[in-house]
Amino acid sequence: MIRLSFTAFAITAFASAAGVAAGLAIPTPAYADVKIATAGPFTGSIAAFGAQMKLGTEQAVADINAAGGILGERIVLETADDGGKPEQGKAAANKLISDGLKFVVGHINSGISIAASQDYEEAGVLQISPASTNPAFTERKLWNTFRTCGRDDQQGPVAGAYIAANYKDRKVAIVHDKTPYGKGLADETQKAMNKGGVKEVLYEGINPNEKDYSALVSKMKAAGVDLVYFGGLHPEAGLIVRQMRDQGMKTVLMGGDAITDKEFWTIAGPGAQGTLMTFGPDPRKNPAAKDIVERMKARGIDAEGYVLYSYAAVQVIQQAAEAAKSLDPKKVAAVMHSGMTFNTVLGPLSFDKKGDITKLDYVVYTWKDGNYSE
Structure with a gap:
């Protein structure tokens, strides 16, 4: 029989209790939610594009969370409204920075994305745009700028080559809205068109957000314009088409990816029949998108325009973070720059290395009966 003195017993008991207490005191890791923001025009004249981006990011976040989140952590989606205006865009970006966001899907407008990207870079924020096509967005080679869409120096040559091939002996006008996106795209198209042997009879800039473009339309009518290439957004494009029809003009309008919303048809009216535009190969027809497209369709949502480009942006962030085994934006960006393929x-x-996708991404579409098709 073993006998313990009271002192020995007390020491043993104290050590045991201390061990339990120490065990209870060991901190368990506290994980914060992964915050991702979607920043774009949720109000204003191009809110339709903001709605597309929001639908895509929301669906991606819901699907990724249902599958376990990112590195086991749940994604929380925040939104920031830039109103489609540079000043408001800058304020929205700085609000996200002050809120501690480190990943941003946005913006839509190239001018806003370019300006905001510098603030994001300084704050350590990774930015991936589903729609900003101006080359300058990534051409500065910032570590934090990416896009899931193509560039205007890819899109413009496709439009210019089409015009040169199909309007060789016709009269063509070039019109733009004076923005980095609109003028940049118009100039790239003009360059390719001229190279193909077609010289414009008019080159004009308009002020966006106006309602009356009749003076421009009258000038094009007097010049006998057969096709007008427009670098700009769908509200102005729709008004120009409607006002051309009001003056009895049958002139075809051709635009870029910024008229990929059914609101264009609503503004332009039936006279938009035959409008041409460039955009990426329809992602709704991609086998990889079939399940998502069908599920959204069941909810009455058409995954048009930038919906799936925005969905893909969230997928890329998730897969890059998993590969990096980190939520540090610079480590995630390094994986994205590595050439890794994302599904x-x-x-x-x-x-x-600039943050551009490595495939050419543009084809020509035509509008018919309220929808566009290749």
């Missing part, structure tokens, strides 16, 4: 609703995507 997305747009199909396989990889990025170059």
Whole structure:
């Protein structure tokens, strides 16, 4: 029989209790939610595009969370309204920075994305745009700028080559809205068109957000314009088409990816029949998007325009973070710059050292009966 003195027993008991207490005191890791923001025009004249972006990011966040989140952590989606205006965009970006956001899907407008990206870079925020096509967005080679769409120096040559091939002996006008996106795209198209042997009879800039473009329309009518290439957004494009029809003109309008919303048809009216535009291969027809497209359709949502480009942006962030085993934006960006292929609703995507996707991404569409098709 073993006998313990009271002192020995007390020491043993104290040590045991201390061990339990120490065990209870060991801190368990506290994980915060992964915050991702979507920043775009949720109010204003191009709110339709903001709605597309929001639908895509919301669906992606819901689907990724249902599958376990990112590195086991739940994504919380925040929104920031830039109103489609540079000043408001800058304020929205700084609000997200002050709120501690480190990943942003946005913006839509190239001018806003370019300006905001510098603030994001300084604050350590990774930015991936589903729609900003101006080359300058990524051409500065910032570590934090990416896009799931193509560039205007890819899009413009497709439009310019089409015009040169189909309007060789016709009269063509070039019109833009004076923004980085609109003028940049118009100039790239003009360059390719001229190279193909077609010289414009008019080159004009308009002020966006106006309602009356009749003076421009009259000038084009007097010049006998057969096709007008418009670098700008769908509200102005729709008004120009409607006002051309009001003056009895049958002139075809051709635009870029910024008229990819059914609101264009609503503004332009039936006279938009035959309008041409460039955009990426329809992601709704990509086998990788079939399940998402059908589920959204069951909810009455058409995954048009930038919906799936926005969905893909969230997928890329998730897969890059998993590969990096980190939520540090710079480590995530390093994976994205590495040439890794990401499986997305747009199909396989990889990025170059600038943050651009590595595939050519534009085809020509025509509008008919309220919808567009290749």
